[in-house]
Amino acid sequence: MTHGRKTLRDKIVAKLVSASITGSRVYSNRFLALSADDLPAINVTASEETSTLLNLSQKTAKRELTLQVEIVAKENDSGSIDDTLDGLSDSVETAMAADFTFDGTALNCQLTETRLEVSTESETNVGTAKLTYVATYIY
Amino acid sequence: MDFGPVIDACMSTFGETISYTPTGLSVLSITAIFESQSITLDSGFPVISKNPTLGIKVSDLGTGVNPKVGDAVTVRSVSYKVTDWHDDGQGGAMLQLQKA
Numbered sequence: 123m124t125h126g127r128k129t130l131r132d133k134i135v136a137k138l139v140s141a142s143i144t145g146s147r148v149y150s151n152r153f154l155a156l157s158a159d160d161l162p163a164i165n166v167t168a169s170e171e172t173s174t175l176l177n178l179s180q181k182t183a184k185r186e187l188t189l190q191v192e193i194v195a196k197e198n199d200s201g202s203i204d205d206t207l208d209g210l211s212d213s214v215e216t217a218m219a220a221d222f223t224f225d226g227t228a229l230n231c232q233l234t235e236t237r238l239e240v241s242t243e244s245e246t247n248v249g250t251a252k253l254t255y256v257a258t259y260i261y
Numbered sequence: 262m263d264f265g266p267v268i269d270a271c272m273s274t275f276g277e278t279i280s281y282t283p284t285g286l287s288v289l290s291i292t293a294i295f296e297s298q299s300i301t302l303d304s305g306f307p308v309i310s311k312n313p314t315l316g317i318k319v320s321d322l323g324t325g326v327n328p329k330v331g332d333a334v335t336v337r338s339v340s341y342k343v344t345d346w347h348d349d350g351q352g353g354a355m356l357q358l359q360k361a
Contacts, residue, residue, distance in 0.1 A: 152306075154307075155307035156306070156308050163306075194305075196310075239305060241308075242344065243300065244310035244312055245312065245341075247359070
């Protein structure tokens with residue numbers, strides 16, 4: 123049986139792939155390094171969940187899942203790394219907001235935090251925008 | 262101790278001809294040691310990139326001229342800019358590069 127958490131994560135990945143923000147480079151819980159040549163990319167991870175039991179006999183719970191949608195990009199000719207990250211963040215936020223239930227998988231989902239980080243240590247600036255969402259669902 | 266001959270020996274062994282344009286001055290053709298090692302950036306998600314550096318003999322830039330952030334470099338037909346540099350105190354300097 124597939125856990126509701128995985129179902130939700132998979133729905134988000136599918137939504138971001140279909141939005142054509144970074145092509146097919148949308149990963150779920152990827153921990154292996156990517157080459158800078160393969161950027162931009164998005165990695166969706168689930169980091170934390172709290173739950174409240176709803177139905178003892180069916181063992182269903184109302185859950186609040188903290189998800190990170192991490193955008194990784196490098197600076198290109200069209201602008202600074204900050205511009206690139208902001209543009210990609212806008213596309214991700216728009217795609218996510220189009221349906222915060224993810225086809226009825228969640229009751230709701232909201233963006234709670236965005237963290238930006240830039241590394242200047244390589245041949246081109248590489249940055250990340252980590253968007254944290256909290257999704258409420260029953261499973 | 263004069264390290265000039267040591268730097269010269271390194272340059273003749275490992276160096277290659279590159280173009281160096283100090284900010285506000287004319288382009289120079291000098292011998293320098295270019296390296297571009299792989300580096301894993303870890304600003305959250307690990308990304309493998311390159312870390313290009315250039316070793317130069319500072320006096321090759323001309324009398325009284327030091328490297329500056331923003332100087333232009335062309336190595337193997339790729340354009341770079343100097344983003345940081347460190348003098349070794351013996352006449353050499355290591356320059357950090359980024360693609361221009």
